[in-house]
Amino acid sequence: MSSPTHTAVDAPVALVTGSSQRLGAHIVSTLHARGMRVVVHYRQSAEAARALCAGLESTRPGSTLQVEGDLADAATPAKIIEAIRTHWGRLDVLINNAALFHPTPLAESTVEQWDEMNNVNLRAPYFLAQAALPLLQAQGGNLINIVDVYAERPKPRFAIYCAAKAGLVGLTRALARELAPAIRVNAIAPGAILWSTETSGADQQAILAKTPLGRLGSLEDISRAVCYLLDAPYITGQVMNVDGGRSIFD
Numbered sequence: 173m174s175s176p177t178h179t180a181v182d183a184p185v186a187l188v189t190g191s192s193q194r195l196g197a198h199i200v201s202t203l204h205a206r207g208m209r210v211v212v213h214y215r216q217s218a219e220a221a222r223a224l225c226a227g228l229e230s231t232r233p234g235s236t237l238q239v240e241g242d243l244a245d246a247a248t249p250a251k252i253i254e255a256i257r258t259h260w261g262r263l264d265v266l267i268n269n270a271a272l273f274h275p276t277p278l279a280e281s282t283v284e285q286w287d288e289m290n291n292v293n294l295r296a297p298y299f300l301a302q303a304a305l306p307l308l309q310a311q312g313g314n315l316i317n318i319v320d321v322y323a324e325r326p327k328p329r330f331a332i333y334c335a336a337k338a339g340l341v342g343l344t345r346a347l348a349r350e351l352a353p354a355i356r357v358n359a360i361a362p363g364a365i366l367w368s369t370e371t372s373g374a375d376q377q378a379i380l381a382k383t384p385l386g387r388l389g390s391l392e393d394i395s396r397a398v399c400y401l402l403d404a405p406y407i408t409g410q411v412m413n414v415d416g417g418r419s420i421f422d
């Protein structure tokens with residue numbers, strides 16, 4: 173992909189899950205600015221999704237689609253892809269971005285928490301890829317999973333989140349082999365980009381102290397990595413750390 177030369181009727185289509193706000197919204201806006209049609213998926217944040225799409229539509233009418241769906245529900249991945257197939261009949265890029273992030277200390281965690289975290293962060297990306305397979309194959313598409321540096325260097329009290337993200341790294345590599353050469357599959361592992369409400373001020377300082385570049389990453393840092401992977405036809409099965417060097421810290 174290069175400049176936004178496509179018209180809305182034949183432009184490639186990207187689905188970014190959990191994209192009404194924060195990282196997902198920035199990725200959607202970046203791909204839209206490059207001429208793509210975009211699917212904004214959300215669960216609870218309907219107003220944010222509506223506002224994001226209204227802004228994008230004002231620059232290119234007919235270039236967005238909003239799809240609601242709870243990814244903890246096993247039926248949702250197929251429904252999302254069917255909505256895209258019905259509306260546009262095409263999908264070029266699937267970005268699994270939606271995720272749950274909260275602590276689950278071993279002594280207190282429940283089977284329900286295990287199931288919900290794994291269903292949203294790991295099962296849903298797999299079955300979205302399955303449902304999207306015919307559409308992605310038809311376009312020689314791209315699949316990008318947003319993982320986390322915590323997949324390789326786990327965060328205490330977040331074992332279920334870390335395990336689910338580690339599973340998504342494994343899925344990335346396995347599907348890259350299974351779907352080559354038609355579809356490339358890669359992952360991006362952000363370090364600290366936007367603080368979560370789960371991260372205390374003391375935790376924030378500790379994280380920055382272990383980040384060689386000494387600062388938070390930006391939304392642009394992640395969107396730039398997405399664009400790089402989309403433009404890199406000889407890269408598949410890789411995990412790109414976008415973490416200010418945190419993954420090489422002792």
Ligand SMILES: NC(=O)c1ccc[n+]([C@@H]2O[C@H](COP(=O)([O-])OP(=O)(O)OC[C@H]3O[C@@H](n4cnc5c(N)ncnc54)[C@H](OP(=O)(O)O)[C@@H]3O)[C@@H](O)[C@H]2O)c1
Nearest residue numbers: 190194195214215216217242243244269270271362365366
């Ligand atoms: N923020 C960071 O610094 C950072 C660092 C490392 C990795 N990451 C990864 O980067 C990605 C984006 O991060 P973020 O901080 O922007 O994420 P976030 O705000 O915590 O979550 C993104 C979206 O996920 C959606 N979501 C959660 N549960 C869902 C469910 N059951 N069904 C459907 N959607 C659901 C939510 O949609 P609704 O609001 O519509 O419910 C939410 O807006 C995530 O995969 C995260 O693990 C982020």
